[in-house]
Amino acid sequence: MPIRYVGRDPVQFAKSLYEICRQLRDWGVGRVVYKHRLSELHPTQKSYFRLTSVVPVLKSPGELAFQIWGHEVFRGREKGVNLITEGRKLDWVLVPKEEEKEFCAVREVYDIKQIPVPTHMNCPPLLELSIKGEMKARGQAPPEKIQIPFIADNYIKELDSYWA
Template identity: 40%
Template sequence: MPVTRYVGRTTWFRGKRLYDILSRLKNFGKGRIVYRHVFSERYPEPSYYIITKVDPDMRDPTEKDPANHKSYAYGQKVFRGEASGEHLIKSCYKADWRLVPKHEEEAFLSVKAEVRPKNVVKSVLPFPPLMQHLIKEQQKEQGLDDMPTLRIAIAKSAMNKAVLDTEKQQAQ
């Protein structure tokens, strides 16, 4: 009997593609709540979309190229309990979406997330040891005594919520 060998990585997705769900709903699911299963397992805070608009590709599925799927979905995004307005849903093709049943929507939305504490980062740090050694030698040649410090800059993005300690003092 031949041995069956599977090639490729195993997927962690558990659900359906978003368009497979929305295409079976009235008005393409406008006003319904969908979430990615991966995010529900990864984070204690709720992450979901409330569907606001769907632009489906209604061409004959036998004639269109499956690699050129042109349907778009928009929704009110809530990521880790923080609402961030209406966005284009970019991961519609992933088979990881789940629909919240109508009778469970109220309970699903009533879950309140704890406010995550901001990650406060020092604005000035000492240089790494090797760099410190090289700077000290350079300072000796120039006849200087004081050791400079390394100023930290934080890249601001939707995912990075870190704050410098000087910014935190200014906000208070």
């Protein structure tokens, strides 16, 4: 009988970021790490972190965790210093010191398409009925379509990193 695999393929084969930092001098500050999954998805656009601060945190006796900050480059674009929240995943790879300069050279930058944000949107049907009823009660002629303003303060801010 043949072997049948169920579920997704295990793509996490590397180490966790905590394991990598634990074995390096100065907790790996200044070293370059990357997620293997991102390098597979976008091989020409580099995504990596240069570790800037590593703080060990003792959660419980025998369990050591870290708060790790790093200068993030996502698909060729610099994102600044961010807290790395996915350090537990077994998907991190350390770049050898000899290859860091070549690895960090940006060859291609992801071009963010400017997505037009609408200024107005259609009114929900129930709200539209109640507004039209109120306008009729006041003696005003209701418009055929009621549109409400669409306020999008932080609608597009992180769109490039989450949906790109």
